[in-house]
Amino acid sequence: MSTDNHQHEPESKKKEKKKFHRHLTKYLTERDTVFATIWVFIFIFVLGSIPLNLGVINPIKLSLKDFDSNDMSYSKLGKAKTTPPDSNIVVVNIGTIDREGLAMMIDKVASYHPKVMALDAYFSGPRDPAQDSILRETFAKNPNLIAASILQLSGKEGDTAVERGNYFKTAHQFAYVNFFQDSISTFRAFEPFYEDYAKKKYTSFSAAVVKAYNPEAYELLEKKGHHHKVLINYSRHPSQYLTVDFDNLMMMNESDSAIFAHKIVLFGYVNNDPNDITDKKFTPMNKKFYGKSVPDMNGIYIHANIISMALEKNYIKKLPSWVNLLIAIIICWFHMSFFIHYYLESHIWFHLAAKLAQVASAIFFVWLGIYLYDKYRLKVDLKLSLIVIVMAVDVIYFYEAWAVWMHRKFKYRTVFKPHNH
């Protein structure tokens, strides 16, 4: 009796397994599945090729314009929360101090022998002559200080650059602090280098710091950033960088020199008040990863994150577009097979099954993207995959009509029949 049961159970399980397997694979190799998949991509291509901005009145498209599901991992899933602070970098908050005070801060830090100092503030013109003179002198006597400049682009192609904000010419090195992107978008990437029409190369602020601190790390950055934007791997919140303000700095003496000695010291404006958005940018670390929000991170911490990334060599790898396309095709193909199965054989459940599959797939693929990003720093663009899953259901209706018409006209072999359901 018991032996009978034992023989029975595996068989029923096998049957169930087979049944489930059939749901997914029965139509997998049908030409209809393949052609319906192709039609999904034709639709996406055609809709994407319309030269009109149809998203102008589409609130979903507008609200998701800057959306990246990986941002959720910072704001909701605790990514980077436990990253240890970067002991190579110290941020000095310059606040709203005047030029004389700034010179005093730089000189004081310089006396503790940091390896590199970088000032994330630019000066467009003269102010008080006495103060200007002091700061000019400070710039001149600190060869390890990198000063900020801004690149002003002109010309039809934007390939003529003029350096601005470098009023004090005594600095030994200038580096641009521009980010080539919309100021209200999330800062996800930066250009380490800029080449003008004459192939003159300009180095960005962060890249200049990396070069001065660790030439080996710079070589890799140069390789990655040659004519390319580099994705920023945000590994630390502002609180994970040691930040020293004016009062702290003035209280320090020679015994505290270890804080700065042989390190990178970044001078920049820091404000923890969420209502003060001076020099604050939107980053993936924003507490709100969708919808309306306020900028969350001071520019100096974005530079700090870039420098940390370059020094730790933990760049984000991005999958090539063709791989993303291939993934989308495979996902679409499997979904199409599953949907066609329900469409033809259990039509009454088709919409329910399709919606459930769409929700489950969306949750799964968002997780997959987040997992790969968190674990392997691999950025997979699964947006297209999610779009094809959504579109597949609608395309089936079109495909059925097309296949039946083709069958009547050209004897096209299809599993769809008129009034099949």
Add this chain to the structure above:
Amino acid sequence: MKKLQFFILFTMIAGMLHAQNTYMLYSYKGNVSVVDNNTTTAAKLGKTLSANAIVKLGNGASVTLLCNQAAMFSFSKAGSYKLSSYTDLCKPGKNSVSANYVKYVWAQMTKDHGSPGSNRKAYMNTVGAVSRSINNIWVDPRLDTVNYSTGAFPLSWKSYASADNFDFKLFSSDNLTTPIFQKEVHKKKIPIKDFTSAMKPGNTYYWSAAIKGENNEELKVLHYYSDDDFQKFEKKLKAQGPESETEAQQAYRLAFMLEDAHFLSEAFKYYQKADELDKDNVLYRNTLMSFRKDYELK
């Protein structure tokens, strides 16, 4: 053999010494001092502390420490913290993004978000105006002066701003600057019983509530009566009733008169008693329910 034992002992001691955590003062706010090697010094950013150091925090101060260049932790409540008692915090944090994702998706799928139209309590806290020296706390004028003898009665307030944490402070009448009791509360009320140990019967006290981090200079009065004094007063009230009064009627009358005399905790007791004695009386029931609602007695 002895040499071997000595070597093992030496290795163990060396290992223990090596395992000692080192701390760095990473950031601080307010009045923070450090006791290290029996020397007390003011907190200094970047200061290295030994495993046996003690960090002392004044009111409103906070400190973040970095342990072994790997783990960060903070203290934000006033008090003394012996670092050797917090070695567990030196372990680098483990964080599973995948597990958090599952929790987040599940929480979002099962959470009822409500809407401004249906959940007035949650959505009517957004204020469309600036504050000009008016604090964000409103106390019902009926709680302006409270006479109290016994019972679990709360002091409550309303907040114009969206806040989860409030500072409750109790002052004695001879010192209105340093509170004799203070507590951070997460609700907009605090039972008087929570701080009766800080008071002496027969005295007058002042209290205030403020959103955490803000100041509220508006003080309310709390008279703390001894049991004897209250009983004398209660006896007087009892004697004022007509002879034909039932027990329920008397309880209701006493409750009304006690409420009028600001003995709110005691009034509540009598409203409950009246309701229990005459359960069919709609007036008693409604008055009790209103009283509960008005004074946040849930």
